[in-house]
Amino acid sequence: MTTPADLAHEVLLRVAAFVKSLPADQLADLASGEAKLELVPKAGRSPRPPRRPAAAGAALSRPVTEIQDMLSQLETRQAATQYLNDLKLTVPQLKELAKVLGIPAPAKSTKTTLTTTIVDTTTGRRADSLALSAP
Structure with a gap:
């Protein structure tokens, strides 16, 4: 049985031989990051699923200032979460x-993750601060 180290060594030898055969301009593109190497199965590329169109309709149903004001007035995370859920906002x-409010959000976030992040950053931090400062 071949060990992973042996396989890695074999792969690196093949990659080195391939890269050595490239013309100077392609090698320069690889070195600068303008080009990349891609693993393609021996049978060829499988067809990619069609890309979804860009997220249309990212416009909000209510003005951001109204949403921000409401989130600042709500006293609990649960109320803020319910408010955002009631708006029926899509992921985009x-x-x-989040972008308009200056809240960093990972590119591949779910609706629940985004809602929690927005609530924690707006209502949650204020609620935590109030709880800590209460006698």
Whole structure:
């Protein structure tokens, strides 16, 4: 049985031989990051699923200032979460809201993750601060 180290060694030898055979311009593109090497199965590439169109309709159903004001007035995380859920915002809309509010959101976030991030950053931090400062 071949060990992973032996396989890695064999792969690196093949990659080195391939890269050595490249013309100077392609090698320069690889070195600068303008080009990349891609693993393609021996049978060829499988067809990619069609790309979804860009997220249309990222416009919010309510003005951002109204949403921000409401989130600042709500006293609990649960109330803020319910408020955002009641708006029935899509993932692109939640990403847009987070962006406008200056809240970093990972590119591949779910609706629940985005809602939690927005609530924690707005209502949650204020609620935590109030709880800590209460006698």
